[in-house]
Amino acid sequence: MKIVSSIDELRDQLRGQLRTVFVPTMGNLHEGHLSLIRLARKHGDPIVASIFVNRLQFGPNEDFDKYPRTFAADIEKLEKEGVYVLFAPTERDLYPEPQEFRVQPPPDLGNILEGEFRPGFFTGVSTVVLKLFSCVQPRVAVFGKKDYQQLMIIRNMSRQFALPTDIIAAETWRAEDGLALSSRNTYLTEAERAEAPTLYAELQSVADAVRNGDLNVSLIEKQSMERLAARGWKPDYVSIRKRIDLQPPTAGDLAQNSPLIVLTAAKLGATRLIDNLEI
Numbered sequence: 657m658k659i660v661s662s663i664d665e666l667r668d669q670l671r672g673q674l675r676t677v678f679v680p681t682m683g684n685l686h687e688g689h690l691s692l693i694r695l696a697r698k699h700g701d702p703i704v705a706s707i708f709v710n711r712l713q714f715g716p717n718e719d720f721d722k723y724p725r726t727f728a729a730d731i732e733k734l735e736k737e738g739v740y741v742l743f744a745p746t747e748r749d750l751y752p753e754p755q756e757f758r759v760q761p762p763p764d765l766g767n768i769l770e771g772e773f774r775p776g777f778f779t780g781v782s783t784v785v786l787k788l789f790s791c792v793q794p795r796v797a798v799f800g801k802k803d804y805q806q807l808m809i810i811r812n813m814s815r816q817f818a819l820p821t822d823i824i825a826a827e828t829w830r831a832e833d834g835l836a837l838s839s840r841n842t843y844l845t846e847a848e849r850a851e852a853p854t855l856y857a858e859l860q861s862v863a864d865a866v867r868n869g870d871l872n873v874s875l876i877e878k879q880s881m882e883r884l885a886a887r888g889w890k891p892d893y894v895s896i897r898k899r900i901d902l903q904p905p906t907a908g909d910l911a912q913n914s915p916l917i918v919l920t921a922a923k924l925g926a927t928r929l930i931d932n933l934e935i
């Protein structure tokens with residue numbers, strides 16, 4: 657595997673490649689990331705991965721400084737998966753001058769759910785992803801459904817800018833007890849790790865209620881947040897939305913069985929976890 661940090665070196669390595677498939681990451685790789693790479697292999701060749709902890713998508717009081725950085729272990733994992741090039745730019749490589757041009761997602765998608773609680777997050781994500789796409793020029797890129805809203809924003813960005821990159825969605829990778837894998841799980845204490853699968857259990861019980869015909873969406877959401885709070889969580893939201901645009905379903909949408917999804921974000925101790933489940 658070639659490890660490159662500059663955009664010029666990356667372009668040299670990839671010159672003439674027409675079927676590049678790309679998996680962008682912020683490192684601290686776990687089985688979830690590796691599952692994205694295994695899916696990538698089915699959609700193109702060569703595989704390019706990136707590791708870049710993108711300051712633009714972190715708020716001033718968020719965990720940019722303490723975000724886990726495990727570069728040596730990450731390299732070993734990517735090598736085993738047959739990645740051709742790892743693009744690991746420094747901040748100076750990717751942002752040699754202040755990144756003043758930014759990609760702003762539409763407010764009805766970018767400012768809801770995660771965007772409401774993490775202002776500017778999706779502008780930071782969209783900006784870095786567009787820039788990484790411009791560096792790698794992939795034919796296909798793979799994103800996990802764990803970050804469902806991110807996936808949708810990137811997919812819409814790619815379509816609206818007519819980027820030559822197809823976006824492929826990978827299923828969420830879960831631990832045996834149901835907890836969605838995330839780099840932030842490493843922040844959990846032992847007791848919190850034992851409690852953490854409750855978040856997925858809550859999503860399942862919300863999904864079951866809807867599947868069983870309970871259409872009082874706001875009551876289901878409220879009761880779910882109350883159950884989490886009673887166990888010591890600080891939920892930001894448990895929200896049932898339409899899969900197509902992440903807007904709240906109307907009575908008509910519910911009557912017509914529009915495909916739904918339940919999304920959640922909640923803090924356990926100092927760690928904020930997100931998850932979702934298609935209903």
Ligand code: PAF
Pocket residue numbers: 680681682708710713781784785803806
């Ligand atoms: O999902 C992530 O790890 C990041 O948001 C991404 C897509 C690599 C952009 O920094």
